[in-house]
Amino acid sequence: METRRGSPLATVTRFRRGTAHRPPSAIAVGAVVLLFVASHAYAQVGPAEIVNPRLKASEQAYLTQLVELNRTITQTTFPFALKLSRYAGLDPKEQLGADARGLEFVNFHDRLVLKITGNYNAAYNADLLTPNERANRVFGDVILPILRLLPNYFSPSASFDAFGFEIAYHTRRRTQGYGFEGKEIVVLVMDKADALSYVAENDDSKKQGILNRSEIFFDGKPFGFALGARDPFDAEALERSVRNRPQAVATTASATSSDPHPEQTAAFKPAVLGKPAVQLPHPQAQASSAGSPAPVAQAPAPAGADVDALQRKFQPQLDSLAAEGAAKYHFVDYSPPSFVLFRNQPALQLTLRNPATFEKESTSIYKRAAQSFDLFLATELKPILDKVPESSDFGSLDVTILNDLVSKSGKSSEALEFVFPLKALRQFVDADITNQELVNQSVVLVNGVRIALNLQLVE
Numbered sequence: 001m002e003t004r005r006g007s008p009l010a011t012v013t014r015f016r017r018g019t020a021h022r023p024p025s026a027i028a029v030g031a032v033v034l035l036f037v038a039s040h041a042y043a044q045v046g047p048a049e050i051v052n053p054r055l056k057a058s059e060q061a062y063l064t065q066l067v068e069l070n071r072t073i074t075q076t077t078f079p080f081a082l083k084l085s086r087y088a089g090l091d092p093k094e095q096l097g098a099d100a101r102g103l104e105f106v107n108f109h110d111r112l113v114l115k116i117t118g119n120y121n122a123a124y125n126a127d128l129l130t131p132n133e134r135a136n137r138v139f140g141d142v143i144l145p146i147l148r149l150l151p152n153y154f155s156p157s158a159s160f161d162a163f164g165f166e167i168a169y170h171t172r173r174r175t176q177g178y179g180f181e182g183k184e185i186v187v188l189v190m191d192k193a194d195a196l197s198y199v200a201e202n203d204d205s206k207k208q209g210i211l212n213r214s215e216i217f218f219d220g221k222p223f224g225f226a227l228g229a230r231d232p233f234d235a236e237a238l239e240r241s242v243r244n245r246p247q248a249v250a251t252t253a254s255a256t257s258s259d260p261h262p263e264q265t266a267a268f269k270p271a272v273l274g275k276p277a278v279q280l281p282h283p284q285a286q287a288s289s290a291g292s293p294a295p296v297a298q299a300p301a302p303a304g305a306d307v308d309a310l311q312r313k314f315q316p317q318l319d320s321l322a323a324e325g326a327a328k329y330h331f332v333d334y335s336p337p338s339f340v341l342f343r344n345q346p347a348l349q350l351t352l353r354n355p356a357t358f359e360k361e362s363t364s365i366y367k368r369a370a371q372s373f374d375l376f377l378a379t380e381l382k383p384i385l386d387k388v389p390e391s392s393d394f395g396s397l398d399v400t401i402l403n404d405l406v407s408k409s410g411k412s413s414e415a416l417e418f419v420f421p422l423k424a425l426r427q428f429v430d431a432d433i434t435n436q437e438l439v440n441q442s443v444v445l446v447n448g449v450r451i452a453l454n455l456q457l458v459e
Contacts, residue, residue, distance in 0.1 A: 044070055045086075045104045058105040058112060058160055065153040066103045066114075072149055073116075074100075079141050080122040088117050088168035089183050089448040109215070111161040113189060114154075116146060123170035123181060131184075131218055132232040134171065135225055138186045142167050148199050156193050163195040164188065181413060183448055188225075189215040212238045310339045310346055314389045321387045329380045330355060332402065339394065342419055346394040350384070352377070353402045360407035365446045366458040369416050372401050374435065374455060377418070382429040388422075396421050419443040 044067045047060040059066070073084060084102030102117045120142050124134045143165050150163065165188045172181050190198070194210045201207050208227050216223045216235075224233030311318070318337045325331030335351040354376050358368050377399065388397065401416040420442045428438040436455050444453045 045101045052107075054112065055105045055107070058114075061159065062114075062154075069149065069153050070101070070103050072152075073102075073118075073146060076145055076149070078120070078145065080120060082142055083119045083121070085117055085119050087449070088119060088166050088185050105160065106164070108162075108164060108189060111189075113162045113164040114160055115164040115166060117166040118142065118168070120167055120169040123172050126171040126173040126182075130230050131223075132226055132229060134169075134184065135186050135216075135218055135223065135232075136228060138167050138169060139188070139225070139227075143186075143188060144199070147195060151196050151199075154192075154196065156196055158192060160192065162189050162191050164190075182415065184219050185217075186223075187215075187217040307339045307341060307346055310393055313393075314339075314391070317387070317389045321384075324387060325350070325352075325384065329384055340398060342396060342398055345396070347396040347398040347419065348388060348394055349398040349400070351400045351402065352380070354404070357404045357406055360405040360412065364458065365414070366451065366453060368403055368414070369444060369446060369451065369453055370455045370458045372403060372416050373418070373439070373453075377401060378435060381425065385425060385429055395423075397425055414447055415445075417443075417445040417448075419445075 044063060045059060047056050047063065050056040050059055070084060073082070076082075084100050086101055086104070104115055106113050106115045108115075120138065122137070122141070124137060126134070129137070146165070166185060167187075168183055168185045170181055171184055188211075190210065191214070194214065198207060198210055201210070204227065211225055211227065212233070216225045218225075218232075222235040224235040224238055226233050322331060322336040325337070326333055330352045331337075332351045332353050335349075337348060337350050339346050340349045341347070354372055356371070356376065358371075385397075397420045399418045399420065401418075403414050403416055405412045405414060418439075420438065424433065424438050424441040427433045428435065439453050439455060444451055
């Protein structure tokens, strides 16, 4: 139940007024409250950071509950470590200094949602567990324990619409002798009443009904999550699909305008299927954060069928590129060239394996990224680009490089991703711009986390 209202900072202000006329006990209580706020403020986004009036008001009204729920989740024991964070998809090493304020209000599909974001340090074997089985593990191990906590902090009369969960975790698979570890994200958005009553429901069919009418995404695609089953339901046939037809990736809105890195704001931007999570800004977010909240606009984006149409249209050329790429340019054979959506626009995706091996302890992600580009990818770009179909139907080349790493603890790998605008890429291979100018116009990610890359600085 909602036993507390308002911000604890307001309580401190009340104690401070007229301090000379307060008894010592009141001053002592004020000091205790101030100490509480100071010790836990790091765990929650402050209302002063938020510009959007609706989000700011919600953060202010429920600040005490958010701080306490954050602390309780942090102290809860999960099968593997769960780290709350504003950014999904961080490696364990990156989580140490990451922003741990994983609870915040966001606008999502025209609803005010309390979003809970976490990085779960489990690695599921994707060769043994199906996507639905992996989603069941995440739901049972992480989401369900948090659902049990929610009624202790919120009531059905709370002035927001839904609870959302954004949980990133690791997957492992082995292909032709190579072990590869990637990331996936499960996103679940439940109506407030459903989330608060789910745990108390004893009928499994009614629990499944709650999930059927919730919005669920698996790596950016609408997902028909089936409790305890090997395979999912058809997402298009579920009640939620008939009710609101959510679009994967294309309709998200940013939580606040306070984030110094808006391109990484964790605001329910699920990853495109089969690719690491990339948090990108939504154009509606900045517009609504400056004034009264506006409805989330449906961003014009090609549907999956349009990407499939591109694939069919250029399949002969892609087959030729795949064959030559495997023979000459280190293309992996299990991920042939294919079209994907990036920032809601079609991009041609290629995956290459770097023949070089890196010592993990003696190199940084920036140095490995710079050397992978300068010493490996840059020399391959011109012949690859000559084979890429020329068409105005897509505007970027999305190249993933798999780097093999060795360390005292054994072998591992990382995914380095460059998303190049085709116009800038052609300028580079024609020697009209430098390598740094190309990188500056591109998006660079390591294991799904965007980085800034200065080639000369790290070489």
